[in-house]
Amino acid sequence: MSIRIVTDSTADISPETADALGITIVPLTVFFDEEAYQDNIDLDNATFYQKLQASKVLPRTSQPSPALFQEAYTRLINEGATDILSIHLSSQLSGTYQSARTAWESLPEEIRTIPFEAIDSKSISAGMFMTLQKLAEMATAGASLEELKTYAEDRFSRTRILAVLDTLEFVKRGGRIGGAKALLGNMLSVKPIIALSKEGTVTPVEQPRTRSKAFARMAQLLAESGPIEDIAIAESNAEVGQQLAEALKTVYTGKIPRYKLGAVLGTHTGPGTVAITFVNAKQ
Incomplete structure (x- = not known):
């Protein structure tokens, strides 16, 4: 049995790690004016944040087309995949999940011959990466598609994300949060905390001064x-990652891995953003 896992570039998995885990990544696109870059392919994280700070125009992002997903699914089937599990960022933040579903449903029947499941993670970045890593290991160990789906949906239901921004200006300009809150944040020069809700939407939490x-x-x-x-x-x-890690050590004694925040999320949150992703233990 060869179950293949597909995700999008907002999971912030490096190409090297994706290859090692056997995960296929379909990239979103980041635009600086008329220049288009495939996320994490044409534009690595370091280069993106350099361009973001230097750019006078806010970059924009675009979800993958159904054709890109069809290309990935068809290739995996031709390589011998027996099942496909496609997991994507919150449908409240992007149309990527729907694009993936549309791609599969519109494939010719003679190609669409294996079991397929698509999951809206209601998450993003490390919130996806942590679970995708576990799923890849389970698939290698022989877990079934249904077992992988059940595990993923349970983990994502217990996954939370909290982020500290340098400013609310980027989420305001990107339309991901209310303008009044963004205006207040800028006026007070605060360092806003936002959260990704259980439904996968961005919500303001608090606005500390420093x-x-x-x-x-x-x-x-x-x-x-x-x-x-x-x-x-x-x-x-x-720098911000280390600062947050030091603060978390006061309440959490376990190991805290650190990952790079990718260009798509960075476009909508701005430079200087740092987030914590955690999965609550089962009660």
């Missing part, structure tokens, strides 16, 4: 969330 207070509050919120099954930091740069 980054150190924001990180301390993040640690407090983590402690209040209860027992943790899994945890990671997603960072736009190493």
Whole structure:
């Protein structure tokens, strides 16, 4: 049995790691004016944040077309895939999940001959990566498609994301949060904390006055969330990632992996963003 896993580039998995795990990544596109870059293929994280800080125009992002997904699915079937599990960022943030479903449903019947499941993770970045890594290991060990789907849906239902931004300006301009909140954040020069809700939508949490207070509050919120099954930091740069890691050590003694925050999420949150992703333990 050869179950293949497909995801999109907002999972922030490096091409090398994806190859090692046997995960196929379909990229979103990042535009700087008329220049188009395939996320994490034509534009790595370091280059993206350099361009973001230098650009006078806010970049924009675009979901993969159904044709890109069809190309990936067809190739995997031709390579001998017996099942396909396609997992994507929150449908509340992008049409990528729907594009994946449309791609599969519109494939010719003579190609669409194997079991297929698509999952809306209601998450993004490390919130997807942590579970995708587990799923790849389970698939290699012989888990069935139904077992993988059940595990993924359960994990994503317990996955939470909290992020500290340098400013709300980018989420305001990208239309991902209310303009009034963004205006207030800019006026007070705060370091806003936002969350990804259970439904996969961006919600404001609090607006501490300084980054150190924001990180301390993040640690407090983590402690209040209860027992943790899994945890990671997603960072736009190493400095903010290390600062958040130090704050979290006051309430969490386990290992905290750190991953790079990709271009798509960075487009909508801005430079200086750092997030914590955690999976609450089963009760």
